[in-house]
Amino acid sequence: MSTFDLPVPHQLLLGGTWTDAAGKATFVVTDPATETPVAEVAAATEADVAAAVESATRGFGIWRATNAWERSRVLRRTAELIRDRVEQIALVMTTEQGKPLAESRAETLATADQYDWYADEARRIYGRIVDGHGPGSRIFVRHEPKGVVAAFSTWNFPALLASRKIAPALAAGCAVIVVPAQETPLTTLMIVQALLDAGLPGETIQTLTGSATMMSPLLIAAPAVTKVSLTGSVPVGQAIMRAAAESLTEVSLELGGHAPVLVFADADIEAAARLCVGAKFRNAGQVCASPSRFFVQEPAADEFTRHFVAATRDLRIGDGRDPATNVGPLTNARRLSAAEHLVADAEAIGASVAYGGRRPDGFPAGHYYSPTVLTGVPDTATIMVDEPFAPVAPIGTFSTLEDALRKANSTEFGLAGYVFTRDLNTAFAASDGIEAGMVAVNHMAIATAEAPFGGVKKSGFGREGGTEGILDYTHVKYVSVAL
Known part of the structure; x- marks a missing residue:
């Protein structure tokens, strides 16, 4: 057959x-x-x-x-x-x-x-x-x-x-x-x-x-x-x-991993948001090095979230064989159930769904879940602790570099991390401070044949x-x- x-x-x-x-x-x-x-x-x-x-x-x-x-x-x-x-x-x-x-x-x-x-x-x-x-x-x-x-x-x-x-x-x-x-x-x-x-x-x-x-x-x-x-x-x-x-x-x-993204207020916020959306929802979020926790410096948080949601709305869900599709189905029913649990858990303890948060209409079959953006997600939410492997993006905030690194390093994973800033000192301080095997600054293309791929901690x-x-x-x- x-x-x-x-x-x-x-x-x-x-x-x-x-x-x-x-x-x-x-x-x-x-x-x-x-x-x-x-x-x-x-x-x-x-x-x-x-x-x-x-x-x-x-x-x-x-x-x-x-x-x-x-x-x-x-x-x-x-x-x-x-x-x-x-x-x-x-x-x-x-x-x-x-x-x-x-x-x-x-x-x-x-x-x-x-x-x-x-x-x-x-x-x-x-x-x-x-x-x-x-x-x-x-x-x-x-x-x-x-x-x-x-x-x-x-x-x-x-x-x-x-x-x-x-x-x-x-x-x-x-x-x-x-x-x-x-x-x-x-x-x-x-x-x-x-x-x-x-x-x-x-x-x-x-x-x-x-x-x-x-x-x-x-x-x-x-x-x-x-x-x-x-x-x-x-x-x-x-x-x-x-x-x-x-x-x-x-x-x-x-x-696997649970990669933090640190977006500093001096970064190109719109460009960072669009890059993050493309990387996060690639392969329906089923990427071990995927950016999966978004921390934005407080003065830029609203602007980043606005651009992030706008870029997410532009994504088209569908069968991967359709050339117009940006986000296909999850690979198995387990991942679909996990995505639903992550959103329900975050909402139950105070998070808000800024976009998505459900199965999309028009798909009587297939493991489809809408690309989802969560805001106000408590640090204790499952999605902030466990590797999500789902098209669900939690956005949080930080105040200082020290605060950002504390949040970035708060999980048992250490595969990848991402930093967006125009300041060279901040770029090196953040990339040095993130506990991960790989860090990308101002881009998301971290996996390439000529560079070593791997992590630390439980990654x-x-x-x-x-x-x-x-x-x-x-x-x-x-x-x-x-x-």
């Missing part, structure tokens, strides 16, 4: 071959805009997990022996193929995930950038030579690939998040077992097909679709799996770490992107030679 006119993988990739799951088990992928079935996808069993580990172990032996220039060539060709297939990949992504086609195209092109960037980094994994204590000794330090990597990605960016793990791992010489989210497996499988078409040896990458809850303990416990990378929620990250503790498997985690550890990203997939070997 498939609603697509183009070929889309829907099986497991084991040993270089697309194959049904053991026992022919499957699950159904649903279109969040219509709540209708999209495709039937293989549901991996325990036997399939074991087969993936065995095949990846062989694949690692092949790929680690492949020289860096050849690894670079395969990754570069993958980037080219992804760009060539941008329209097909974007259509599949929008159909299973819900985001507008323009956003799906942008994600697909950003995914190609990951393979382009790591095509270069594959040839630049530098070691060093250190003089020893005497003239007859040399110390060599080099980075070697960790081994078989289990990569778990979530559903909000099904091409990009998986590729932030796959690209650096392959560049380093590792083999990869990819486990995409059940909501959005098809996009990830299309990226994997591009890797195969680019010449990647089949056993170097495996894909397992289905229940990550069943598969993760098996993969983590497998002696051949030496590294686990996860993008997901804090509870899932904690479960992964507990399982990894038993086998002492290395883990890197990107666990996780490890970095994806930049020169730092490849190092998470290597270990350091030191060799001492007496001449």
Whole structure:
């Protein structure tokens, strides 16, 4: 079963071959805009997990022996193929995930950038030579690939998040077992097909679709799996770490965020408001680095709110396949219920709905929720504490820089933060003071292939992107030679 006119993988990739799951088990992928079935996808069993580990172990032996220039060539060709297939990949992504086609195209092109960037980094994994204590000794330090990597990605960016793990791992010489989210497996499988078409040896990458809850303990416990990378929620990250503790498997985690935006009175208030609206409601608010708490210096609060609401009114809700759509449906029913709870909770303790606050009219099916603006939100409201992952924007105020930083750092998250000001001293003081792995000043485009993406506190550890990203997939070997 498939609603697509183009070929889309829907099986497991084991040993270089697309194959049904053991026992022919499957699950159904649903279109969040219509709540209708999209495709039937293989549901991996325990036997399939074991087969993936065995095949990846062989694949690692092949790929680690492949020289860096050849690894670079395969990754570069993958980037080219992804760009060539941008329209097909974007259509599949929008159909299973819900985001507008323009956003799906942008994600697909950003995914190609990951393979382009790591095509270069594959040839630049530098070691060093250190003089020893005497003239007859040399110390060599080099980075070697960790081994078989289990990569778990979530559903909000099904091409990009998986590729932030796959690209650096392959560049380093590792083999990869990819486990995409059940909501959005098809996009990830299309990226994997591009890797195969680019010449990647089949056993170097495996894909397992289905229940990550069943598969993760098996993969983590497998002696051949030496590294686990996860993008997901804090509870899932904690479960992964507990399982990894038993086998002492290395883990890197990107666990989401609750990014503060500090808008100082000297900023270009209208421009800041419009940038914030575009970033906040991208992907219906389902972005881990999304600006999600807006704090405006008191003299500028009314002006900012006025422009923010006006820009939100201009957004058009609809099916992501409609070119006029700015905001598509939420990806699943859980997120829709969560959005309704966040608004009801904030209203119950004194917040006001300046715009939205309900499901939009005219959509008998689909997980749609109106882009919503809240004002006067108490600091104790759920939306100010928990990661919202919804198209709901709370606006608050601050008086001084110290007050702003206290509010910005009041959650357990520390992924991203944003600052708007014309004053250079304020820009540095605020960016230094925000407890986050990433801070953007006067813009929102914080995620890019050439820069390290990751957080602090309960947003996780490890970095994806930049020169730092490849190092998470290597270990350091030191060799001492007496001449």
